[in-house]
Amino acid sequence: MDIQRAIDGLSRGEFEFIDLGCGTGGSTDHCIRRFGAKSSLGLELDAKDVAGARQAGYPVVEADVVATTVPDRCVRFVSAMDFLEHLPGDAISFDVLERFARAARDFAFIRHPSFEESEYLESVGLRLAWTDWTGHPAMMRIEDFERFFERMGWTEYAIVPRLLIADSSFDQIIPITAPRDTVTYDEAVHGPKPFVRFDRPIYTQFDIFVRLNPEMTDDAWRAIVFSDLYESSPQWPIRIVSSRKPPAGPLATDLGGYDPSTSIWRLRGRDGSERTAKYGAEGRGWLPLVGDFDGDGHEGIGAYDPADASFFLRNSQDAGLADVTLSFSSPGGQPTTGDWTGSGISTICVYHSDASRWKVRHSNGPGPADEEFQFGPPQENRLAIAGDWNGSGRDKVGLYDPADGAWYLRGEGSFDSEDTSFVFGPPGGLPVVGDWDGDGIDSIGVYVPEWGLWILRDTNTNGPADRIVAYRIDNSRPLCGNFSDTHRS
Ligand SMILES: [Ca+2]
Numbered sequence: 001m002d003i004q005r006a007i008d009g010l011s012r013g014e015f016e017f018i019d020l021g022c023g024t025g026g027s028t029d030h031c032i033r034r035f036g037a038k039s040s041l042g043l044e045l046d047a048k049d050v051a052g053a054r055q056a057g058y059p060v061v062e063a064d065v066v067a068t069t070v071p072d073r074c075v076r077f078v079s080a081m082d083f084l085e086h087l088p089g090d091a092i093s094f095d096v097l098e099r100f101a102r103a104a105r106d107f108a109f110i111r112h113p114s115f116e117e118s119e120y121l122e123s124v125g126l127r128l129a130w131t132d133w134t135g136h137p138a139m140m141r142i143e144d145f146e147r148f149f150e151r152m153g154w155t156e157y158a159i160v161p162r163l164l165i166a167d168s169s170f171d172q173i174i175p176i177t178a179p180r181d182t183v184t185y186d187e188a189v190h191g192p193k194p195f196v197r198f199d200r201p202i203y204t205q206f207d208i209f210v211r212l213n214p215e216m217t218d219d220a221w222r223a224i225v226f227s228d229l230y231e232s233s234p235q236w237p238i239r240i241v242s243s244r245k246p247p248a249g250p251l252a253t254d255l256g257g258y259d260p261s262t263s264i265w266r267l268r269g270r271d272g273s274e275r276t277a278k279y280g281a282e283g284r285g286w287l288p289l290v291g292d293f294d295g296d297g298h299e300g301i302g303a304y305d306p307a308d309a310s311f312f313l314r315n316s317q318d319a320g321l322a323d324v325t326l327s328f329s330s331p332g333g334q335p336t337t338g339d340w341t342g343s344g345i346s347t348i349c350v351y352h353s354d355a356s357r358w359k360v361r362h363s364n365g366p367g368p369a370d371e372e373f374q375f376g377p378p379q380e381n382r383l384a385i386a387g388d389w390n391g392s393g394r395d396k397v398g399l400y401d402p403a404d405g406a407w408y409l410r411g412e413g414s415f416d417s418e419d420t421s422f423v424f425g426p427p428g429g430l431p432v433v434g435d436w437d438g439d440g441i442d443s444i445g446v447y448v449p450e451w452g453l454w455i456l457r458d459t460n461t462n463g464p465a466d467r468i469v470a471y472r473i474d475n476s477r478p479l480c481g482n483f484s485d486t487h488r489s
C-alpha cells in the first residue's frame with residue numbers, strides 16, 4: 001500500500017485508527033487490544049520497520065508524518081506511542097499532533113517518556129537515561145503539552161503517570177557523568193552511583209489522552225482513560241483535567257506523622273515547614289490521635305495505649321503532661337476521635353475489630369459509652385477511621401481495608417442508604433482522612449510508606465487521586481490536622 005491508497009482508504013472510513021510511528025507493530029497491537037479496535041493504519045518512516053510490521057500482519061505505509069496530511073475526522077482515534085519525542089523538535093511534534101488530531105473523531109492517545117524533574121535529579125548527581133539521547137530531540141514536558149492543549153482549546157484531557165521510581169536503584173537512573181546515549185546503568189562502565197531515595201514522585205512515562213469529541217459520553221471517556229488499569233485495581237494516581245473541574249487548590253489540611261518508637265511527632269505547616277514535638281511513651285506502641293479535645297478551636301494531639309485502653313490527650317501540639325488522662329472501653333481496640341454530636345469538641349471512640357463493635361464517648365471524661373453499635377463485618381485487618389463525610393458538622397466512623405484498598409463509610413444511621421463503600425488507593429497504604437480542599441467535607445487518602453507519597457482524593461468515591469504530595473515520614477504513622485496552629489495550652 002502506498003500513501004495515496006492509504007489516504008483513499010481513510011476517506012472511505014476503512015481504518016479505525018492511525019498509529020503514528022508504528023515501528024514493527026508493537027504499539028498498534030497495544031492499541032488494538034487496549035481500545036478494542038478492529039482495523040489500523042500504521043505510518044512509519046523506517047523501511048525496515050515497515051517491512052517488520054507488514055510481516056506481523058499490520059497495514060502500514062512508509063511515510064514521513066511531518067509531510068503527510070490525512071482527511072479530517074476519518075478515524076476514531078490517533079495514537080502516538082513513544083513517538084513524538086523522536087521528531088526534530090517540539091514545534092514539529094506539536095504540528096504533527098495538531099494535524100493528526102484533526103483526523104480523529106473521538107480522542108488522541110500519546111505515550112511519552114518522562115522528562116520531568118531533570119533539575120532535581122541533576123542536583124543529586126543523577127539523570128533519567130533517556131533524557132540524554134540523540135534520538136530524542138523533542139523532549140516536551142507535561143507543562144509543554146498542557147500549554148499546547150490550551151492553545152488548541154483542548155480542555156478535556158487526562159495524564160496518567162506510569163511506573164513510579166522510588167529511588168536511584170532503578171537501572172535507567174544513571175550518574176550524571178555517564179556518556180550520552182547510555183541506555184541502562186552499568187557500574188563497571190559508569191562507576192558508582194549515589195543511592196538516593198527520591199523526595200518527590202519520579203515517573204518513567206505518561207499516558208496522555210485528549211478528548212476531541214464533546215459528544216462522547218463520560219462513561220466512554222472514562223473507559224478510555226482507565227483502559228490500562230485492571231478493573232478491580234485501585235485507581236491511582238492519575239490526573240484528569242477538565243474544563244468542568246478546576247485544578248486542585250492548596251492543601252487545606254496539614255500532614256504529619258508520629259513515630260511510636262521515639263514518640264516524636266512531625267508536624268508540617270501550611271508553608272511546608274516541619275516542626276517536631278516529643279509526646280507519649282516511646283517504644284510502647286502507643287497510637288496517635290489529633291483533635292480539638294477541649295473545644296477551644298485549637299488542635300491538640302493525643303496518644304492511646306492499646307495495652308490498657310488509656311487515652312492521654314493534650315490541648316496543644318507540644319511536649320508536656322497530658323491535659324486529660326482517662327480509660328475507656330477495653331484493651332486491644334483501635335482508637336479514633338471525632339466530633340460525634342456537632343459540639344465542636346473532638347471526643348474519643350474505640351473500635352474492636354473482633355466483633356466489629358464501636359464504642360463512642362460524647363465527652364472526654366470518664367464514663368461508659370454514649371453510643372455503641374456494630375459497623376462492618378468483623379475483620380482483623382481493617383483500620384478504623386472517622387470524618388465528616390457529608391459536611392453536617394458531625395463525624396461518622398469508617399473502615400479501610402489495606403488488603404484491597406476498600407473503604408466503608410458509615411452514613412447517618414446503621415445500614416442506611418448513606419453507608420458507602422468504594423475502592424481507592426494503591427495497596428500497602430495507610431489511611432488518612434482530612435478536608436483536603438477546604439469545602440467542609442472530609443475525604444480519604446492513603447500514605448504509602450514505600451514511596452513517601454500521600455495520595456489524596458477530594459471526594460469519597462472511586463476514582464483518581466486529586467492530589468499527590470511527596471512528604472516522607474519514615475517509621476511514622478500518618479496524621480492529619482491543623483498543624484499550622486501553634487497555640488500553647
Ligand atoms: Ca483545643
Ligand SMILES: [Ca+2]
Pocket residue numbers: 387388389390391392393394395396
Ligand atoms: Ca457528618
Ligand SMILES: [Ca+2]
Pocket residue numbers: 434435436437438439440441442443458
Ligand atoms: Ca473536602
